[in-house]
Amino acid sequence: MHWSAEPAGVNAILLRFGERMDPALSACIHQLGQRLRACLGDSLLNITPAYTTLLLEYDLRLEDYDSLLARLTPLLNHQPESAPETRSEVIHIPVFYDPHTTGPDLTALAERCQCSVEQLIHLHSSREYRVYALGFAPGFAYMGELDSRLISARRETPRSRVPAGSVAIADNQTAIYPIESPGGWHLLGRTPMKLFNVDADPPALLQPGQAVRFHAVDRDTYLSLGGTL
Known part of the structure; x- marks a missing residue:
């Protein structure tokens, strides 16, 4: 899944994955957010998914932009193109x-x-x-x-x-x-x-x-x- 990253304020990274509203992309972003929370733990203060983006707010006491991006890169590069079919209530x-x-x-x-x-x-x-x-x-x-x-x-x-x-x-x-x-x-x-x-x-x-x-x-x-x- 193609992605790009950019700073968003003093302690956040905005990840971009597309340009239009799409249920399959939304499912991928939602599951990626859960995966990143599990992998990055206390480094992340908040995760905000949207239509084509994922905003990651991080703890400046534990990470800076470059260090977090370095940890994110291998995780994002191995993100599946599609999310497994899940059914929420x-x-x-x-x-x-x-x-x-x-x-x-x-x-x-x-x-x-x-x-x-x-x-x-x-x-x-x-x-x-x-x-x-x-x-x-x-x-x-x-x-x-x-x-x-x-x-x-x-x-x-x-x-x-x-x-x-x-x-x-x-x-x-x-x-x-x-x-x-x-x-x-x-x-x-x-x-x-x-x-x-x-x-x-x-x-x-x-x-x-x-x-x-x-x-x-x-x-x-x-x-x-x-x-x-």
């Missing part, structure tokens, strides 16, 4: 899809996609997604890939307030806003599940490499699970 996310309350963009998106709201909900909830990366906000998981009929650019005007738990799409991805924040993605619904808990280990419910499925629930079920409107 699927995380099921209940979602109340409703154009009048939790999903204010459902109707406009359905018109743009030339389908009914019900068909749009089915397209979004009928496939399995992979968590590629965390970012933007604590616990915000970028997941892909959408059915090609749902691919939509971000909103021209972002909202100043998006409620926590909002399930959204933009470009070729879907995500859940873990906390109330501004946002420019299209809102389809809302989940009562808590995506980020500072007291949990790990704090973020969704982690890179995991599989996720959304399933539609009605209003009463959503409220009984702790959802708010």
Whole structure:
């Protein structure tokens, strides 16, 4: 697997492996991160996988950039081109899809996609997604890939307030806003599940490499699970 390395701040190395979102590459990066953690031990403070990169933060008391790169090189040069097939537990996310309350963009998106709201909900909830990366906000998981009929650019005007738990799409991805924040993605619904808990280990419910499925629930079920409107 081709790779390159570059400094990222005073105590980090950014490893690059490609240029586009790909499930097979994501699996390789995820498994490589686990392998490097096992091989390099206390030298690594944190490992952050993303779509095509792996960020390694290291302990300056134990390593510098050159010494860590020297240890990484043989490990990376012998990294398999593909990751062994593994199956993680699927995380099921209940979602109340409703154009009048939790999903204010459902109707406009359905018109743009030339389908009914019900068909749009089915397209979004009928496939399995992979968590590629965390970012933007604590616990915000970028997941892909959408059915090609749902691919939509971000909103021209972002909202100043998006409620926590909002399930959204933009470009070729879907995500859940873990906390109330501004946002420019299209809102389809809302989940009562808590995506980020500072007291949990790990704090973020969704982690890179995991599989996720959304399933539609009605209003009463959503409220009984702790959802708010």
